[in-house]
Amino acid sequence: MQSITIRRPDDWHLHLRDGEMLKGVIGDTSRHFARAIIMPNLVPPVVTTADAAAYRERIMAALPAGDRFQPLMTLYLTEHTNPDDVEEGKASGLITAVKLYPAGATTNSHGGVRDIEKAMPVLERMARIGLPLCVHGEVTTPEVDIFDREAVFIDTVLDPLRNRLPELKVTMEHVTTKDGIDYIRNSKTNLAGSITTHHLIINRNAILVGGIKPHYYCLPVAKREHHRLALRAAATSGDARFFLGTDSAPHVDPLKECACGCAGIYTSINTMSCLAHVFEEENALDRLEAFSSLNGPAWYGLPANQDTMRLVRRETPLSYPPRIETGAGPVTVFDPMFPLHWDVA
């Protein structure tokens, strides 16, 4: 029987939500992952250090008994964010990063940044104190085609920002294009990228061929096949600038299966099985650990986990439930459209 043992993984981009949804999904993450960067796009968003402290309490209260899991908290950047509050949040050890959502780019981002000029005092402070900025890298200009939004963001927002503040550490989250991969690869310093499970597996056909498939719709939207191949090459390359951020983003099924469905794919439960499959296909199982367990902590200046995870290849395909039941309603689980054989032992 084939098996591999890796350091226990972390998830560097995760949506845990709140209330009944939080209670319903957190166990799927804490079962496998030691730590996760928790996205702040709640309603209302996690804007201040006090908001983040309270949210962290709710997460810890929802954690299944006996699970060891550390939520790494983020703040939602607004045009009114107070630099002193951000600095205190970092100094207290509570805040791991600040998140930039261009206003209107994705789920619950209407309170995000419209004019980056207004956020400069906070960004300058972050550069000074070494606090990373996580970005949802898409422009929202209506003239820009949705499939081009990441590439245009790099040229018109990210690159100018990095030239202006080269000391600012930036994580380009959920990279979906070859443009994003190349931009990171060509950077010299202070830039890294997270890659999701699903963007390594699906291209845009998954959403549109044979009928519209809302459970494959997320933001940034999946792109053409050559972009997916660039993501695979980067993730399996061992390059320390690329690491796992699942962007597991649960929405209850009625909010996805409707005339205006929400963006987000739920992958926490089967991510490690999917990743082992992808890395095996790429003849890179020996580099899975770098992607899921080593590169992320190194980028965020944290130690790798001491405990390990063993993955075993089973003859019979595993069965994951097609959906999980939460107190908020059912949530469909990501279907990779191939049988999964890699099991977390």
Ligand SMILES: NC(=O)N[C@@H](CC(=O)O)C(=O)O
């Ligand atoms: N990824 C998604 O499709 N959705 C995320 C938001 C985000 O990460 O952009 C969500 O909060 O639902």
Ligand SMILES: [Zn+2]
């Ligand atoms: Zn996003």
Ligand SMILES: [Zn+2]
């Ligand atoms: Zn996200």
